Amino acid sequence: MNDFFMLIGFSEILIVILMQWEVYVTKIVKTFSVGSYIISVFLFYLSFVQHSYLVLALAILTAAIRGFFIPNFILRRLARDPWRERESKPTMGTAFSIIISLVIAIFAYVLYDMAMLNFVGILSGAIPIALVFQGAFLIMSRKNTFIQLIGYMVMENAAFLFTGYLFPDLPFTVEAGTVLDLIGIVMISGIIMRMRENSPKKSDGFDELRG
């Protein structure tokens, strides 16, 4: 079981590194979809091993919402404005961002080993933590709002993977609520993205947005 989890976890990390490689938003969205399906396959397997209907429901929700609905929603938005498909100005170059991704994976492992392993007690727990950092890096390294949203969902997927493997008996209402919230965030983000590109009123207030 642990080996399977490790395999899934490493493929998820690989998928995020592939996303760092890409400049075409549609490919990143499709790669994310594949990542979500892989997680749902893992949850399917887990539900059979544990004979848990709730984990099975979670697997179906993951495939339906994260694998199908959200990527399709984003792809439909992209189809309306094909000129947005390619990110023209990423914050850093592809090669550099891949190197940083690898460094982040190592850093996450070291951090987990030093600060969390004693408490959690499962070595492979480092994988979801690495994924959370990778998702955060994807948000920081890109300016395109769609890719930033994907980065956020990579972080969410990492949390889901963590829950599914380590604590599959977490109350289902919590899991379902999380999925519903994710739908809400994606829908609202979709609206904001559209507005961001087509804002009717120009503003000189950008200098004030400095945190």
Add this chain to the structure above:
Amino acid sequence: MNLLYTLPMIASLIGALLCLVRIEKFEEVISIIVSSSTAIFSILILFLPNVSNSFLFLDGISKIMILIISFVYTMTVIFSTTFLKYIDEPLFQKRFYYLLLNLFAFSMFFSVSVNNLGLVWVGIEGTTVTSALLVAVENDESSIEATWRYIIIVSSGLVISFISNIFIYAATGTLDISKLLTTNSFSGLLSLGSMMAIIGYGTKAGIFPMHTWLPDVHGKAPAPVSAIFSSVLLPVALYAIIRIMQFTPALYVKNFTLVLGFLTVIIAASLMAVQTNYKRLFAYSTMENMGMALIGISLGGYAFVGVFVLIISHAFAKSSTFFLSGNLLSRYKTLKIDEVTGVAKRMPSTAYTLLFDAMAITGMPPFGTFFGELLIILVLLSILPIEWTLLLVGFLALAFISMNFKVGKMIFSESDGKKMDRKRVGTIVPIIGTLFSLATIFFIPFISKVIK
């Protein structure tokens, strides 16, 4: 009987649905009715016994939170009826604004009423979903950019609190607040989960170092939205931290919280000194007050009473401050402090109410914020060496001087003589908020009794 406790939630949800009815001004009327009814229900709930069942957990802390949310919600709805007229080309129709505002209130009521940390998380994430579009009502490039930052930063922070829930569940076997409060289990995993929760929910509460969304959003959102964000949304996020601190016995978690609170006050006070935009100035003041509240939460004891006195008094004063900032913006058409002159002559009611509010939010006696901060500082003094307390008081003084000097300059400076449109602005709601902030001091013994 249990239905009574859910009345604020039910009322706000019904209000939201009724906003979909297409009748002229119906959304305004219905929102005023439902928000006022939640205020009445919240007073009723305050005198009902505490409740704990599989869905609800309402003790004194939750009841006070419901009270603050409902009152600020009511004031925001009433103020919005005047203010929305001054937004040119709003993002959506008024009924959608009220729909989202009512849903936003619902998600906050939900967050402070449920008996499950996971659902608290769902509720707080729900506040992001329902409030994001409210920030962008003015529909210009920079407000939309601020909205996007709000969504992405706050949601990323909340992923950390989601993982913290997993850790807490792994350590204790439950996420029920009632069970967690009576559990005696202590483990490193619980402490780790608690610290992650403090960082995650701290993002939403504007706690350093995850506060960067706060001044941007408060600076760009319309005045009533900034008011409800600053007064109740941030305390709702602090509510989650309060619950977590209640069942986490580890001293290093408390110390970690104390350090974050200290840093938040220091950073916010320092940034207040260099602000040139009055809405951002008020936003950093909110951050400073949340930092003080976090310090109080970490200290416990009488400081905990201080936290609630501070939160209540701050909620009323800060909502008034932001409402008045809307009045200033509608008249002066600028957010720059230097360009707002002679307010006392042009808008005397706004000017003097703002003056009192500036005093209130920076902890001047006799406002409740002063007594709240005093209680926190007294407990701090008994625990830490005096140098630390002096350091904190020094930065509070810096915040006080920065705020009152800048507000005083806007109010009492000579008017530049430019002609401006005399628009009808709402001053009754801010005046009532200021009076409520002042009245908090009479309720300190009652607040202490309720939260115990």
